[in-house]
Amino acid sequence: MDINAKVLVADDEERIRRLIRMYLEREDYIVEEADNGTDALQLALENDYDVILLDIMMPEMDGIEVCQALRKEKETPVIMLTAKGEEANRVQGFEVGTDDYIVKPFSPREVVLRVKALLRRVSASHFDENETAPKNLLVFPHLTIDYDAHRVTADGMEVSLTPKEYELLCFLAKSPDKVFNREHLLKEVWQYEFFGDLRTVDTHVKRLREKLNKISKDAAKMIVTVWGVGYKFEVDDA
Template identity: 40%
Template sequence: MGCVSISVGRRAVVVDDEEPLARLVAGYLERDGFEVHVCFDGARALEVLREVDPDIVVLDLGLPGVDGVEVCRQLRTFSDCYVLMLTARAEEVDTLIGLSVGADDYMTKPFSPRELMARVGVLLRRPRSAPVPTDPPPATTVTTVGSLTLDAAAREVHVDGEPVALTRTEFDVLAALAARPGMVFSRPALIEAVWGPGWVGDEHLVDVHVLHVRQKLGDSAEAQRFIRTVRGVGYRIGPGQ
């Protein structure tokens, strides 16, 4: 068990105890210009993640010892890098567990390495501090909905004056909604706004991220203070019918 380093460029960490698969994924990333670190256990991965400050992590859920959920949970205490979770089980509970600790996307094994690279590309096209585009551009980057304040330029969220820590993807989902208060976004519309038109996968990924944003805002589907569900259509924030 351990970690090896491959190539130079943008930084990626691949964490999977299936060494042939980990090295296969690393090879694809290397050919795309990444500096790749390959780890085969969660404990060593956490050490490397602190040292490397990667742009993206491809992380297996079912690691022995320190599993992928715990690796992701600890990673989120010191990094906002993108996390693409891999799971050998398709049950929704795995997806919910993985995303609840800050994973940005997930794939179920077996998968096409080309599809994985497409997902990586989509995530990395969303720079760390990119503002959410709007047309026409807003006069201010700050949106206020009741006791919720979102500053798109500073990428800060406050509720009742207290800061709320969101992952990059969670922030982008909330910012996309806040950019057009009252407008109802369908799942495909939110996917295009946040992940981009090249993303492919399960649209219910949106629901999971909305769930976690609501939890962090002290919101819920039952008592909808900020994000409102429009049955059969999608989500909106602020006023509207």
């Protein structure tokens, strides 16, 4: 599934771009580069990338601004590259639609693993093609998930979600009324146990609720916080 995936690497440090490119090309990815935010945004809008690696500190436009502008047009998966002292910016990145982040200094192998994990999740979000047709459509009173079309509708209107928001919703909706703690969601949806920040989960739940709420308050209420534990997808039988 990953073979020939197209990746944009946007970072103003040539050494970092070259290193990431070398490791990704070993995995047969097609890699393109940008050394500033303006060029990165233009390339991202004009091309269909499978993943974008976006440095948070770049000239002309920073990574936050690029991601924010990109999300108005596309839901391309984005991994933000951040320095250790930029925790607030990482949270801000999630708020504008970043799917994952990697902290500098990083191992090139970690980058490859994160890209693979994100591609795997996006691909798996179509779910098992071997399942019977009825299972490819999950219907609730105010919410419908069409796995084949990779589409979510609330009260008949389409909801535009990032890949990670979509995956989080699908994971919760597949097990109605089951409570998942943040660690479990981080492991299952983000595919890693030891790198993640638990606030990643909270931020994505917040964004997911906000997007659903704009279309259907009833659909948004289905994402329930279980205080002190985690989150669940609650179906009102009434």
